[in-house]
Amino acid sequence: MNLNKTEIENLERKYRLNLINSITGIKPANLIGTKSKTGQENLAIFSSVVHLGSHPAQLAIVLRPQEERETDTFKNIKETEVYTINHVPENLIKNAHYTSAKVSHDVSEFEKMNIEKEYIDDFFAPFVKESPVKIGMKLDTMIDLPNNCRFIIGTVQKLILSDETVNELGQIDLESCKTSGISGLNTYYSLKKLDTFPYVRSNEIPKF
Structure with a gap:
């Protein structure tokens, strides 16, 4: 396959959608947990969580354009400014995937997809109990992207994971966590x- 820009644009819509969504390779699978001011819980699968910085600890999510219909995830983050990011374990991928369905606003995906929720300390938004890595987030800013998507930037407020999965350097063993992509x-x-591999210094590059 050797396609130029015009050929890509002329591909059948669903084929193009699947192809272009695949070319970045494996992306992290995360469930975003939110709750409205009235207490309605929401859970949605995302593959767009990215690391922005470590000090302060910041992560971002890309949300689809919200002009025609604001998603519950977007509305809840905008209103409450808190949300959770939960790694999807291998045994939960089917349940997690179906949270992408458009269900009624008054339906909780936790209940509909049989995913157990968990509240930790006094954090407002719900976590996924089975998730091996749970992250509590506080909204910093929302940026409009050129394609009308929204770039949601937040700061890590809580981090919950097993001590056994983190080595002495602070690196998480995602294989032992059974995290999926x-x-x-x-x-x-x-x-x-x-x-x-070690942190790379120019004078320590091995001979290849």
Whole structure:
């Protein structure tokens, strides 16, 4: 396959959608947990969580355009300014995937997809109990992207994971966590650790 820009644009819509969503490779699978001011809980699968910085600890999410219909995730984050990011474990991928369905505002995906929720300390938004890595977030800012998507930037307020999965350098063993990844829109992968290399200094590059 060798496609130029015009050929890509002329591909059948669903084929193009799947192809372009796959070319970035494996992306993290996360469930975003939110709750409205009136107490309605919401849960949605995302593959767009990205690391922005470590000090302060900041993560971002890309949300689809909200002009025609504001999603519950977007509305809840905008109103309450708190949300959770939860790694999807391998045993929960089917339940997690179906949170992408458009259900009525008064339906909780936790209940509909049989995903157990958990409230930790006094954090307002719900966590996914089975998630091996749970992150409580506080909204910093929302940025409009050129394609009308929204870039949601938040600061980490809470981090909950097992001590046994973190080594002495602070690195998380995602294989032992049984965290999953997503390719495209609907294909899930398990993660296998291949190797760990040191921080690279120019005078320490090995001969290849």
